[in-house]
Amino acid sequence: MSSARENNPPAKTGAARKARPLKTRTYGLFRWLHVYISMFSLLIVLFFSVTGITLNHPDWVFGNVETRQEYSGTLPEGWKTGNQVNWLKVVEHVRATHNVKGSVADDGYQSDEQQASVAFHGPGYAADVFIEMGTGKYTVNVDAQGAVAVMNDLHKGRDTSPLWKWVIDLSAGFLTLVSLTGLGLLIFLKKIRPAGLITAAAGGVLVLLLMRLAS
Structure with missing residues (x-):
């Protein structure tokens, strides 16, 4: 028994192990x-x-083909009050009708007595909307670039x-x-x-x- 214990000493406990x-x-x-x-x-x-x-x-230019599209239409009633443009209604109409994407920056809205405009931008993408203040008719110019530009x-x-x-x-x-x-x-x-x-x-x-x- 004693010789066996000498040949196989008990394992050290965790506390006895030397820390790295x-x-x-x-x-x-x-x-x-x-x-x-x-x-x-x-x-x-x-x-x-x-x-x-x-x-x-x-x-x-690999993968960077640019496509341009143009749409037109007339805004629904309520798109403006007097000379004040209801931008929310305009943006919602354009998005729903022409599948325009991208976001509009705070300085993306412009208007005067003759014309109003709003610009949508995203990575490799731009859509500019121009509105006749007197009639509500508008055009949308969409420029979508290729994968490299995105x-x-x-x-x-x-x-x-x-x-x-x-x-x-x-x-x-x-x-x-x-x-x-x-x-x-x-x-x-x-x-x-x-x-x-x-x-x-x-x-x-x-x-x-x-x-x-x-x-």
Whole structure:
């Protein structure tokens, strides 16, 4: 019995186990964050990377065919009171009748004694409505661009919803975390740390120099 106990000592309890060093735990945390944040944000970061290229080359026309349409009609009764336009009624009528989409900015409404206008905008999309104040007759000019223009406007956050603007902010945050955790992992790798930090510094200097030359 005694020899068996000597050959098979009892397992250490949790309290007796030696805790992992702080350095090891920190490295593990950085690695976990780097891997899973990269995977979670992979598609959205890839989207902004690709559209960064298409924004830099507006002459590329692949998938960027523009279509133009024109509609006309007469607004229903109640579209104005005196010289005051009932914009809600106008917008609802145009949307329902001609399937116009996009949002209207606060400065998208214009009117005078002769003509009124309202402009709808969305990513890669614009619809301008021109109304004769005397008769209520109107025309709608719709310009719908192709997929590349839509993606470019999404990249810039142009004429997008507040929700998409949050997506842009979160994407920037994810990319920042991926960069910082990657740098943190490099600091823990002794063999390549000097060369890695020198390379990072050289890249930073190069970017600053290019920014200086571009300004």
